[in-house]
Every structure is written in structure tokens, then in C-alpha cells.
Amino acid sequence: MSRPGAVPRLAVLASGEGSNLQALLDAGERGNLPGEITLVISDRDGAGALQRARTAGIQALHLPPQAHPSRGDYDRLLARSLADHGTDLVVLAGFMRILSDELVQSFAGRMLNIHPSLLPRHRGLHTHRRVLEAREAVHGATVHFVVPELDAGPAVLQYRCAVRPWDNEASLAASVRRGEHLIYPIAVKWFCQGRLRCRDDHVLLDDQPLRAPAVLTRDGAMALAAPPI
Numbered sequence: 001m002s003r004p005g006a007v008p009r010l011a012v013l014a015s016g017e018g019s020n021l022q023a024l025l026d027a028g029e030r031g032n033l034p035g036e037i038t039l040v041i042s043d044r045d046g047a048g049a050l051q052r053a054r055t056a057g058i059q060a061l062h063l064p065p066q067a068h069p070s071r072g073d074y075d076r077l078l079a080r081s082l083a084d085h086g087t088d089l090v091v092l093a094g095f096m097r098i099l100s101d102e103l104v105q106s107f108a109g110r111m112l113n114i115h116p117s118l119l120p121r122h123r124g125l126h127t128h129r130r131v132l133e134a135r136e137a138v139h140g141a142t143v144h145f146v147v148p149e150l151d152a153g154p155a156v157l158q159y160r161c162a163v164r165p166w167d168n169e170a171s172l173a174a175s176v177r178r179g180e181h182l183i184y185p186i187a188v189k190w191f192c193q194g195r196l197r198c199r200d201d202h203v204l205l206d207d208q209p210l211r212a213p214a215v216l217t218r219d220g221a222m223a224l225a226a227p228p229i
């Protein structure tokens with residue numbers, strides 16, 4: 001943390017509804033998030049995340065990309081806003097923009113993302129549809145540290161659920177989203193407690209290298225050395 005001993009300051013970046021932001025806010029309300037969300041930024045004016053932030057009394061910034069057509073300019077503005085708030089950890093929660101290498105590198109080891117698939121499977125968009133098309137039996141979500149390559153950073157924690165015979169894209173998205181709301185607050189909590197770090201693209205939990213992401217299943221079991229899918 002930039003200020004040893006201080007409560008970590010979190011900035012959440014979100015483009016959409018903000019249900020993951022809400023899960024983090026709720027964890028904070030329950031005394032289960034030893035960090036303070038001080039800033040929420042969205043690239044979309046109508047993002048539910050901005051409204052949720054305002055309701056919680058958190059500064060909500062809409063930064064319209066149209067005003068900064070080059071990715072570099074936009075990301076420099078983002079970086080300035082994050083720095084102005086003394087951000088210790090950037091939490092990407094459905095922020096649907098590709099970030100410049102420069103911005104990612106300036107928060108190396110201090111930027112987390114949640115992705116709706118069991119990475120490295122299904123990077124990118126339309127993950128639920130692709131899981132159904134491939135007739136896969138297991139699906140889920142992954143929290144990972146962010147590196148310049150899209151959805152490729154070292155994985156920290158996964159939620160895994162079986163794909164049920166009756167699942168369609170919407171039901172699968174809902175199951176995965178419920179799992180996201182469980183795992184993101186846990187991973188952010190680990191980071192705020194100083195238990196979770198990323199060194200040379202490797203995840204350390206309690207100073208031990210995680211050879212595979214920790215896994216939470218639908219029945220609530222947590223495994224630190226789960227077998228690969």
C-alpha cells in the first residue's frame with residue numbers, strides 16, 4: 001500500500017449495472033471489506049454503477065470517451081483521476097474498455113478484474129453463449145490481476161458452477177453473476193488485508209505462490225488447490 005497502515009483506497013471502474021460494485025458496497029456495510037471505496041468511474045453516463053455510488057455517498061465520475069478520442073488521452077485522464085484520489089487498488093467491475101499498456105503498467109499488481117468465464121477459457125465477450133455452444137459442463141467467473149494482454153493476467157479466485165441441462169444464456173449469466181458477487185469481495189478483502197499480492201506475474205496468497213486459482217463452488221466450498229477443469 002502507498003501509505004503503510006492506512007485503510008486502502010479503492011477505485012471501482014464500471015460501465016454497466018454495477019451489481020459487482022453493489023456486492024463490494026454491501027460487503028463494506030457488513031464490515032467485511034477492510035478498504036474504502038472512494039471513487040467510482042464510468043465511461044457510460046447512464047451506468048447503474050454511477051447511481052449506486054451516488055446513493056452510497058461515493059464520488060461518481062462520468063468520463064465520456066467521446067471527449068477524448070485517443071485511448072492514450074482518455075487513459076491519462078483516468079490515471080490522473082485515480083492518482084488524485086490516492087488510489088491503492090483499481091477494481092474493474094464490468095468496465096468495458098480496453099486499457100492502454102501504460103495505464104495497466106502504472107497499476108501493476110494493484111489492479112483486479114472480474115471476468116465471466118473460467119479463464120483461460122473464453123477471454124473476451126459473449127462467454128455464456130460460447131460455453132453453451134461448446135456444450136461445456138462447467139462455467140463460472142474469475143478474478144485476476146490485470147496485465148496488458150486482455151483477460152490474461154494471473155488468476156486469483158474462481159467461482160465454478162455446473163451448466164444445467166435447462167440453462168440458456170440468461171440463466172447462465174444470472175448464475176455466474178451471483179457467483180461473482182461472492183468471489184469479488186473475497187479477493188478484494190484479501191488484497192486489502194495485505195494477504196494477496198502479485199509478483200512477476202505470480203499470485204501470492206499469505207506469501208505462498210498460488211499455483212492455480214482458489215476456487216469457490218456453488219455449494220460454498222473453498223479450495224486452494226482445486227483440480228483443473
Ligand code: GAR
Pocket residue numbers: 014015016017018019020021093094095096114115116124141177180
Ligand atoms: C460482470 O458479469 C463482469 O464479469 C463482466 O461485466 C459484468 C458487469 O456486471 N465483465 C466483463 O465482461 C469484462 N470482460 P455489473 O455491472 O452488474 O457488475
